[in-house]
Amino acid sequence: MIQSAGVPAYCLALVVIWLTGYLVSAAVGQRLSLPERLGWALVIGLLAQSLVFLVLISLGAAGRWQLLISDLLLAVLAICVTRRHGRYMSPGQPPDRSGMILLALAAVGVGVFALQALSRPMWATDYVAIWGLKAKTIFATGTIPSRLFHDPALYWSHPEYPLLLPLSLAATATTAGEWNDRALALLYPAFHLGTLLVLFGFVRRRRGFLPAAIVAGLCGLYFPLYSPVHVGTAEIPLALGLVLLACAALDTLEKATAGVTTRLALASLVCSALKQEGTLFAILLAGTVVLKRRRGRLLAAATLAGPAILHSLIARTAIGRVAGRTFTLAPLSPAKWSDLVDRLNTAIGAIAGLTTARGWVSIAAIAGILWLTQKSFADLLLPPLLVQVGVYVLAASLSALDVAWHVQTSFVRITSALGPALLVVLGVRLGDLPQGLFLRKSQMGNLKASPH
Amino acid sequence: MSLQGPQQSSNAAFWFDPDYADFLDAVRRLTPPTATVTLTIPPGELYLFTAAYSLAPRRAVLPDREREASVLAIYGTTIKLPAGTVTRIPQGFLVRR
Numbered sequence: 001m002i003q004s005a006g007v008p009a010y011c012l013a014l015v016v017i018w019l020t021g022y023l024v025s026a027a028v029g030q031r032l033s034l035p036e037r038l039g040w041a042l043v044i045g046l047l048a049q050s051l052v053f054l055v056l057i058s059l060g061a062a063g064r065w066q067l068l069i070s071d072l073l074l075a076v077l078a079i080c081v082t083r084r085h086g087r088y089m090s091p092g093q094p095p096d097r098s099g100m101i102l103l104a105l106a107a108v109g110v111g112v113f114a115l116q117a118l119s120r121p122m123w124a125t126d127y128v129a130i131w132g133l134k135a136k137t138i139f140a141t142g143t144i145p146s147r148l149f150h151d152p153a154l155y156w157s158h159p160e161y162p163l164l165l166p167l168s169l170a171a172t173a174t175t176a177g178e179w180n181d182r183a184l185a186l187l188y189p190a191f192h193l194g195t196l197l198v199l200f201g202f203v204r205r206r207r208g209f210l211p212a213a214i215v216a217g218l219c220g221l222y223f224p225l226y227s228p229v230h231v232g233t234a235e236i237p238l239a240l241g242l243v244l245l246a247c248a249a250l251d252t253l254e255k256a257t258a259g260v261t262t263r264l265a266l267a268s269l270v271c272s273a274l275k276q277e278g279t280l281f282a283i284l285l286a287g288t289v290v291l292k293r294r295r296g297r298l299l300a301a302a303t304l305a306g307p308a309i310l311h312s313l314i315a316r317t318a319i320g321r322v323a324g325r326t327f328t329l330a331p332l333s334p335a336k337w338s339d340l341v342d343r344l345n346t347a348i349g350a351i352a353g354l355t356t357a358r359g360w361v362s363i364a365a366i367a368g369i370l371w372l373t374q375k376s377f378a379d380l381l382l383p384p385l386l387v388q389v390g391v392y393v394l395a396a397s398l399s400a401l402d403v404a405w406h407v408q409t410s411f412v413r414i415t416s417a418l419g420p421a422l423l424v425v426l427g428v429r430l431g432d433l434p435q436g437l438f439l440r441k442s443q444m445g446n447l448k449a450s451p452h
Numbered sequence: 453m454s455l456q457g458p459q460q461s462s463n464a465a466f467w468f469d470p471d472y473a474d475f476l477d478a479v480r481r482l483t484p485p486t487a488t489v490t491l492t493i494p495p496g497e498l499y500l501f502t503a504a505y506s507l508a509p510r511r512a513v514l515p516d517r518e519r520e521a522s523v524l525a526i527y528g529t530t531i532k533l534p535a536g537t538v539t540r541i542p543q544g545f546l547v548r549r
Contacts, residue, residue, distance in 0.1 A: 041453055121464050121465065128502055128505040131475070132505055133501075135503045137508045140485060140509040145509075147511065151511070156501070430511040
């Protein structure tokens with residue numbers, strides 16, 4: 001009987017990936033806090049692992065030991081190249097009791113999600129039909145078979161979707177030495193933790209400990225996204241990518257150093273290589289940046305849009321034209337505008353029907369926070385987030401299948417991935433509230449000035 | 453690379469038809485990884501999606517592409533069997549051309 005290596009092997013694989021990413025991220029990690037470095041390390045580690053895996057596939061050598069040795073060489077190279085770079089930024093404002101309670105709640109949320117994710121093999125329909133199918137095929141064959149894109153029998157597996165998630169899953173399984181779709185779910189609590197770390201680190205660096213702890217708590221308990229039904233889908237890693245993109249964009253507009261600009265480019269690449277929604281957000285954010293009267297906006301916009309567009313072009317060239325069957329553009333023609341209006345009404349009605357009382361309370365709370373707090377530099381993210389949701393509504397109305405069905409099966413999932421990026425805005429705004437709302441008088445005297 | 457890790461997709465992904473897991477497990481054990489398998493299965497995307505995933509890297513197709521397959525996997529026990537080498541498997545049959 002062959003003993004399964006299981007969760008321990010996958011834990012080790014994740015450690016290898018995370019550690020490799022941590023060492024590589026030192027090259028671009030200037031001005032980042034430690035939590036942010038750790039969040040970046042996970043994504044950079046998976047991106048590096050996937051790229052190395054892709055090279056090994058092209059050489060016909062996609063094996064476990066080849067991948068581990070490549071990781072080791074990459075880590076050594078990273079150490080040699082980056083040892084002259086500085087350490088991470090010190091945290092500034094010290095922690096307080098309220099914030100520590102919120103962080104404890106966040107940890108509970110991450111722990112609950114981890115238990116749920118690992119309690120059973122990944123079973124979400126999108127995992128089975130799309131991401132897992134592609135990843136398992138790549139893992140088992142050691143190649144990327146062209147039939148994943150061109151087989152008419154697989155038209156339902158979205159051949160037009162990008163490959164970073166399947167490659168990440170396959171590379172992780174290769175590093176672990178076996179395919180285990182239960183242990184592979186470990187990546188998802190890791191994505192959750194990475195998102196929380198980046199949110200906390202960024203807001204603490206820019207605003208202070210307590211607002212950072214608030215958004216960390218909200219992220220930790222963000223059950224609309226971090227729930228068992230989304231384990232195995234692309235939305236959870238995309239949420240991390242969008243947060244990285246948002247934070248890097250805001251840092252770039254403040255001071256566009258080489259490291260910060262490189263982080264922005266990497267985040268744009270990751271988002272576009274995960275899902276088309278990531279490409280959309282990168283381009284919308286680029287457009288918003290261009291309209292701002294800020295120095296360096298053109299460089300930031302080009303760095304946002306460039307990798308996303310380049311990735312799409314390279315994928316299109318490498319894979320060839322892939323027919324997508326999800327949407328129809330017919331209603332956009334002037335002769336069919338009445339049909340488009342009907343479809344929009346159906347989509348909006350279906351979305352309203354999906355929104356629970358808790359959802360309306362959440363929307364009201366967000367609106368209340370935005371109304372009560374002052375505008376901040378992070379408000380740059382609001383227009384692309386809102387437009388992105390609008391595009392989702394329009395896309396639902398252009399569904400080639402039943403519009404209401406499309407909304408019911410995908411709208412909440414894809415919209416919830418935007419939540420953590422919105423938390424960047426809320427965290428920065430909360431940091432502008434009068435300190436007395438958060439601190440007792442005895443703590444006011446010990447308060448250090450926050451960096452911004 | 454080993455696919456010998458526990459094939460545990462059966463319980464969670466087959467909530468809609470737990471017997472289907474045993475059927476696909478047998479098809480997987482008795483066919484090579486490079487095979488194209490025609491599936492005679494109930495209608496519904498879940499049957500097709502879970503089959504494609506469970507049998508990967510094998511290619512799983514529906515009866516409209518039967519001529520592309522060397523193996524026919526029939527789920528259920530109340531059907532007239534086609535010509536070929538028939539193997540009884542849990543919840544169905546495997547027919548090799």
